[in-house]
Amino acid sequence: MIITHLSLTNFRNYGRLELDLPPGPTLLHGGNAQGKTNLLEAIYYLATTRSPHAAADSQLINWDAQQTDEPIIVGRLVAQVETERERRLLEMRLIQEKNRQLRNGRYSFRREALVDKRKVRLMDLLGNLRVVLFLPEDVQLITGPPNNRRRYLNITLCQIDSIYCRTLSAYNKVLEQRNALLRQLAEGEGSREMLTIFTEKLVSLGSQIFARRAVFLTNLAREAQRLHYEELTNGGETIRLQYAPRLEEVTTKQNWQTTDLTAVGEWLRTHHEDTAQIEARFAAALEQMTATEIARGMTVVGPHRDDWSFLLNGRFLSSFGSRGQQRSAILALKLAEINWMKQQTGETPVLLLDEVVAEFDEQRRTALLNTVSQATQAVLTATDPGMFTSKFLRQATPMLVADGQIQVEQVIA
Ligand SMILES: Nc1ncnc2c1ncn2[C@@H]1O[C@H](COP(=O)(O)OP(=O)(O)O)[C@@H](O)[C@H]1O
Ligand SMILES: [Mg+2]
Incomplete structure (x- = not known):
């Protein structure tokens, strides 16, 4: 286009x-x-x-x-x-x-x-x-806070998938209502029946978001890995993208990326078509956290707290990668994004x-310049x-x- x-x-x-x-x-x-x-x-x-x-x-x-x-x-x-x-x-x-x-x-x-x-x-x-945008500050996608990475997922997916975008917008509305209600419940106001209703909506919408992100990240990871290996490092380095969905609350705060949530991400990848199972798991996690959520006045599990990370030769790129390696990984990600959009829509993005x-x-x-030359x-x-x-x-x-x-x-x- x-x-x-x-x-x-x-x-x-x-x-x-x-x-x-x-x-x-x-x-x-x-x-x-x-x-x-x-x-x-x-x-x-x-x-x-x-x-x-x-x-x-x-x-x-x-x-x-x-x-x-x-x-x-x-x-x-x-x-x-x-x-x-x-x-x-x-x-x-x-x-x-x-x-x-x-x-x-x-x-x-x-x-x-x-x-x-x-x-x-x-x-x-x-x-x-x-569009696919390349900025000098893109490495912050690796080194910055999780909301950078969620933002990237949402903006990229929304350009392709209008259902995802609508689901996300509906999810955010329910999340806001549910958080307001949790704060009321903490004050001894609000109704438990309403909480059940909001929770059901959150589970249904949130499960679709988890599934879509799992599929997207799997596809993007595969393409980024190929490009990185073949075209950017001559077979020298392998990158991987790892989804850490907040489908459960994590207990060990320091190393949560390496433990529970990666396994949950793997599970989602293989179960992304099984809506009933994802919903059941998300509902169970919310159920378990209800008391904490009321005490904190916020929803603690759900895709609004998702994260994902890059691994280089099996290590976290955010903490172990050099600046140059981080830039290469971002380049692979962006080039993969272009190919993914092309494949999904039949059109090259601007x-x-x-x-x-x-x-x-x-x-x-x-x-990079080869890709630029070939772009429409x-x-x-x-x-x-x-x-x-x-x-x-x-x-x-x-x-x-x-x-x-x-x-x-x-x-x-
Ligand atoms: N809302 C605005 N109205 C007018 N000028 C603005 C506004 N926001 C930023 N600028 C000006 O735009 C200029 C920066 O433009 P930018 O596109 O970043 O420059 P560059 O050519 O270096 O990329 C600055 O001079 C800045 O003050
Ligand atoms: Mg400039």
Whole structure:
């Protein structure tokens, strides 16, 4: 799939941008703080309805626009997307109402999604444009907290699987209601019957999420392992992805990754089609934890506390891997993600690479640039285009980014 045209209004440092994008690789270059990353962020936002930096959405609206006296400021992102079968116009609006202040003193902020000019729910925007994003800070997926890894799972799966996305959204709602009720019960209020109802819903929705994640991680792991072994390390190193589903509460806190939950992950992998058994196991775990949950006022087992990890030659990459090994593993993961999306949808996702090419050694850079060259469309950023091979530069369309303006160039000087 490709984006043929992108329009931005009041998005980050782009007051107004109209940009035609060609197929194949586009290389955005220019000095620091000119808007290269912001452009990738805009595309990513249209694809996933999220900012990759997890910042507050209201920060995405152009600051200058916020200085005006207009009561309502609208940030707009529009992309014309083409696949082999169809054309779609995707739009996201970020609306800030300066005449409506919330209790916390902030202005009221809302988002609207449109497909072919018709309003849709935010989650129905997903899947119309699929992207795989490479950022320098991606290694935090290995070294950072579990919510980074859950976020990655959710965003990636939601681009492909609308049922997963709907299930996840329903799960989060029930979770919130159930947690509120647990807090009430702790105060001696609320009803036990309601708890039973919420628990049943949580079990049914949560079990579907566990099963889907187990299948996804198995497939992704297989492909990442193959790529890593064959193309990135010449058969030198083996990586594995290990799912640690919070289908049970763990007793030994320090080394839970190595003990119980890995075994549960294995069990899920082999039982992913057995809904009744997953539900029974999840329900039993919740039942066992009820007293603790009421005391803590929160649901302690369930996919909202899942984790997964990388192993390199059998050891945890988060604690034992060098920075270079961690980067390689992430590269294998992202390349596997591209292949997985291709296989699931028959279309290559749009690749977005922010300053990452410079990070890799020769072999990995070659593997990455091969994938980029073969993609239907890729947008890369670089402060210094000098590190690209001249062969790659001949293929790529160069564009100069300067202060929220983009200029298409013939050749890079
Ligand atoms: N909401 C916003 N409104 C206007 N400018 C913004 C906004 N958010 C970030 N910026 C500016 O965008 C610039 C950074 O753009 P970025 O795309 O990260 O640059 P780079 O070209 O280095 O990748 C900075 O100058 C920053 O101050
Ligand atoms: Mg940047």
